[in-house]
């Protein structure tokens with residue numbers, strides 16, 4: 001995480017924001033309560049089933065952050081809900097904002113005191129949420145702090161949705177804006193004063209998304225609900241290091257999500273140095289599954305390559321990558337590495353980057369160098385969470401620098 005980002009400090013609902021209280025068992029987040037269970041809870045209080053939808057709509061569409069703010073619910077019910085559930089099971093532990101490009105990064109503390117990161121990236125009319133799917137990560141990519149301690153657990157669907165809602169709530173109130181599917185004949189607009197909207201989701205935060213596919217698909221179904229966050233399937237990108245069986249399952253899900261495979265290297269020997277789990281899969285099996293994904297969904301696959309100076313950016317690597325992807329319906333995103341303290345990798349030379357682009361284009365492969373917007377946050381993925389965890393473990397004392 002760039003040190004140029006001003007720390008906004010703990011969120012208003014972060015620990016330490018109010019008077020000391022006796023710790024109580026956390027209430028379950030209402031977004032993780034199955035609809036049937038919530039309806040049964042409501043029925044036991046003489047409330048109709050439609051209240052369950054009202055509650056979810058208040059959070060997902062209206063931006064309510066407390067039960068008390070749900071003005072279409074009877075007041076006694078709001079009070080009752082607040083004793084049994086939490087609107088959010090997460091708390092904002094850190095909130096950083098980069099004014100230069102209006103990027104926000106949140107560290108969220110989960111009910112079990114684990115921490116995750118999520119990011120809001122603004123670009124023109126776009127508001128893109130980058131969300132995590134696991135606590136930690138089992139893939140161990142050598143340039144990433146998220147995988148340093150392995151994977152701890154999968155996030156629940158509700159915890160994934162909460163990241164989206166919290167980031168959406170940072171977009172700002174929208175005076176009035178057409179919703180997806182609006183037309184001159186059928187204008188559908190958000191009500192004035194309703195929350196702004198996320199336009200895109202990239203599942204590229206902490207964790208391997210396909211290792212938590214069931215919960216991710218459940219969360220994305222909620223994200224796509226037109227009465228809620230209303231994020232179109234084609235505006236969702238799922239990034240993976242490449243788990244062939246799960247890529248096939250995703251293809252069979254019948255959705256229009258975009259798939260991004262973190263390739264990073266054109267040969268198994270080099271890729272295994274960068275992504276250790278490659279030993280168990282290998283590039284050919286990943287490409288085969290990705291080709292099947294394209295054949296089934298019609299969605300072109302993106303291959304992501306973090307370009308590490310002196311490691312995967314030379315002319316030989318460029319030619320190997322071009323040979324590997326030539327003839328495939330694929331797009332390549334090159335992500336130049338940004339120097340991070342404590343890691344031995346360096347930014348690639350401009351000439352090597354240019355040669356990579358030219359070599360791929362000559363082979364007929366579509367390629368882009370990813371814009372640097374929010375790059376300082378990407379480069380240090382997972383570091384802010386580690387720092388927050390270390391500070392929490394040392395009672396708020398500044399932690400020693402993280403190794404990655």
Ligand code: SF4
Nearest residue numbers: 137140141144147207
């Ligand atoms: S880059 Fe992604 S897949 Fe690799 S260790 Fe980090 S979070 Fe896991």
